[in-house]
Amino acid sequence: TTLFDDYADNGIIEEDVENQPNLIKLTMYADPSLDLDTIKSDIENRLTDANISVTSIDTTILDESTWLNSWQQYIEPTEILPNLIIKPAWQEYDNVDHKTIIEIDSNISFGTGAHETTRTCTELLKSYSESMDLDTVTCLDIGTGTGILLLIAAQLGIKHLVGIDIEEYAANQARINCENNHVSAEIICGNLDSDFNGTAQIILANLTVDPLKILLPQIGKKLDNQGILIISGIIDDRYDEIMPYIEADWHIIEERIAGPWHTFALEKR
Template identity: 85%
Template structure:
């Protein structure tokens, strides 16, 4: 498998603006590196889906930078093979305290657990599912808040687009017994199964579509996706959520907030919204 590596060198003060422009392509996160002997500069790198075209991505980002009136020192996009890709980003993924006393530890990193915290170990070839992203953390926070008022022995927690299964593993640590993850990508479903087994968590993992392949309903549903799939899935999710259940959604970037909001308010009541960086996470209930 190949990936497209896109790197931009810019002024450090422009980091937030530039990373926001990156977000459409940055499903696997963004790496920030210092530039030796140039403390005012920073290198930002992402790895984009290989089905895209490197030159098209570069041209698109250059256009966005011009429109945003942001000057950068350099921008580069090229193809990497899988082994180079893995070595490129894995070294930057560190253990993350996703909730108080609960740490997500990448399988390839060491962690000195001197404080005897709960460890969830994730092995993955996609960095988005390692707990370091703002949307993963805020989903976990809201999951903790709204699960506390539920009978955890009877609750079904459904994670749509489960990826590495990280939110299911957090749900298990919170005491939820019945866990279901679904993902349309076979490699993601397989990775979620492996991570659940490695953490001795029993969960049903489905490779398929929400509408046709998940039967029944859930009291807690998680959908940490992006705007485009959320537009499609929000009406379907309503059929899968019990009447008094809670839906937690994320993956909504500042630039597309106004675009997705009508899709939310048409079918859902917003209970709570949390913002982390440029990302928005909602707790919703059916109207």
């Protein structure tokens, strides 16, 4: 599926084909403003270039509610850290072991805990926050989306939480999820450079390569001199493209890889 990551904004589902073990079915939910014939041609060319045979490609336009129901059924509760469960609001979970549950409601396909980048960001957040005074730390989540990383940070004991997202629908979703999970967080709809004042000791940016290239210089102004920056959303195919932007101003403390995705813990040079 990494061949089609630039079509993945609205989700990709991979399924087996019944009674045909040598085939898989990919369903990609692309931007509806794109031309269907162009998408079909582009996909055919990518598969041909990758020496992957294809039996058929079909395209159709879905309304928003059909799309939403299509991907939601595949998102299951997941144990993001030992004894910490991320549960989609529309799924049941039998909590017989009395684990801590974070419930996420979402009208967008990402930020439900199932993605590799969410897990690796969480692991690094836990690792680096353990040596900090969590009563005084500010944790800033850039592109907060559903607010999932802020909710995890709250469970780790971080008291001062700030999320920022340029999209109003995402900021509203983060506010709803924080309220539903009884987490106090400041959620800002706006731009990092102009709308977040002050500095943070932990900054999270689980984005993609294009916004990271723009934001990395700005993030340096918002991170405490002794702070930690955790970035993710870096796919194998664009790894070499982002590295000069990282190496210009940042020292790599740690890198974690999950599937085709790379996550970094960074500090300022």
